[in-house]
Amino acid sequence: MKDSFYRILSRFFFPTGGFGFLVVLLLLLMLLLSGIFVYGLGGTQSAYVHIFYVSVILGGMCFGLAGGLGSGVLAGLMAGPFMPMIVDPYTPQPLYSWATRLGFFVLIGGLSGLGASVLKDFLNKQRIRLQQDTITRLLNFRGLREKSLQYNQAGQVISIVFIEIHHLRHIDGAIGTELTSALFKQIAERLTALVAESSTIGRLETGGFVLLCPSLKKAQHALEICKNFLGDSFVVGDIPVFTEFHFGLAEAENRQEDFSATLRKAKIASVQSRELQKVSSVFDHRQEDKIKRGVFITHGIRKALEREELQLFYQPKVSLLTGEIIGVEALVRWPHPELGMIPPGEFIPVIEKTLLINPYTSWLLRSALKEKAKWMSSKIDMTFSLNFSMKNFLDPGVLSLLETLIDQHGLNPREIEIEVTETAVAGNIRKVADVLHSLREKGIRIAVDDFGTGQSSLHYLFELPIDALKIDQVFVRSMATNSAAEAIVRSAILLAKELNLDVTAEGVEKKEEIALLKKMGCHVGQGYYFARPMPASLAKEWITAHPRITL
């Protein structure tokens, strides 16, 4: 509302083209009406003759010095020789009277015109500055948006190429802010030399360059030129800087689409090209859905935790020696009213990256151990395995909470197992080892999850106190057809034997796999062949109905 008011105001005071002609007509009309008004109210003798100043000043404000002088002369003549001093009885004005007034009108018109020109000049410079990126002097977001409106007004549908500098933060960290600014300037110069003809170039203060084009064809052309000729090496302050660019292209749906909406799509496309390690990518709606889902999850997970909306599913683990169910693994899910059942892979990383990890660990322990106590009172005694990433161990309350819950529910610590998954642990391995030692002293079992993947698995065996290995499902799934996978599974089982550890194969889906695992001496199997993860009540029913599985 405020914006459109200023827009109309600025069109009036900065009239151009056809609109300028309209403003001239309006001013002439005002002058004429002022004349009729003064005449109608009895002639120039009344104070109403000052009404002419309005048109005179507006004339100056809208059309500068010439406009001010012109409207001053016209007003002076209009209120001059043809206008009587008194209408009835008709008394004409003396020459000196109307000529002096004409002089004043011209003076005021001229001054208003001069003042307005200076002010407009200042405002114009200010406007240009506000629309420019301070480092490169290219257009900034505001400037680009303004330009896109101009394209739209000319009937064009815009397209945007967003250019992201890969690892910008690292570059900035390595060469410093000043040289990074110099790098931006060089990139700006290269872009200007390459594509200034086909596109409007801009830089966003939040990072990234933008090519704004009046058509998709031009944007595609500009993109191709940049991909081929923008290059990847720059020299700033004698330092060679190697930069990689990711390009994202998006076309507005129509002329009404807001500039920032199209820019967002182009940014999404550039993220996509970064993730897929491609140079460029064109926006499509599936990318948007994926990102929206990510945003939804990131924003919703805190509330879900507070409202205890997360749910644990349980997947049975089967002894490959006897066919008995010897335990269950608790796997978290988030039943979302709109997105359906969200698997842990989509929200656990979000939890781990934030302080939510502590309330999550606490929720996980409370829910799983409460369930374990319920099963115990139904005479179902088996190991409950919980997934912990390294981040869980950093919660200082985790040990005492476990202890309290075990006491509170009267549980056997040997029936609680922690499956440790590897996430960026390097710096914290000593601290994690300390916590694991304390857990083990209390009798809790420790298993290394996803064994065989990542780089630290062998390192873990050596650094951490461990009771069991879980061979990653990637190898189990492929072992029947891939001799390398088979060799890995076989060696993991042998290694477990050597180290006196229990060994579980996860992801068992076929009967043949069981035979092979048994032959290799694997103790425990877990996978869809036996059962999928189920809600607690179903898992309990399933286990009661399947006391022993025929292998």
Ligand code: C2E
């Ligand atoms: P994981 O610990 O390796 O869990 C096994 C995953 O494989 C589960 O996926 C399970 O549903 C799936 N799975 C089991 N049997 C089969 C099979 O035969 N075939 C196939 N294709 N998949 C099978 P889910 O539930 O999606 O969990 C994924 C990962 O999320 C888990 O991998 C675990 O690393 C993590 N996770 C789950 N719950 C938690 C938790 O409470 N805390 C932490 N930190 N991570 C968790």
Ligand code: CA
């Ligand atoms: Ca696991």
Ligand code: CA
């Ligand atoms: Ca696993």
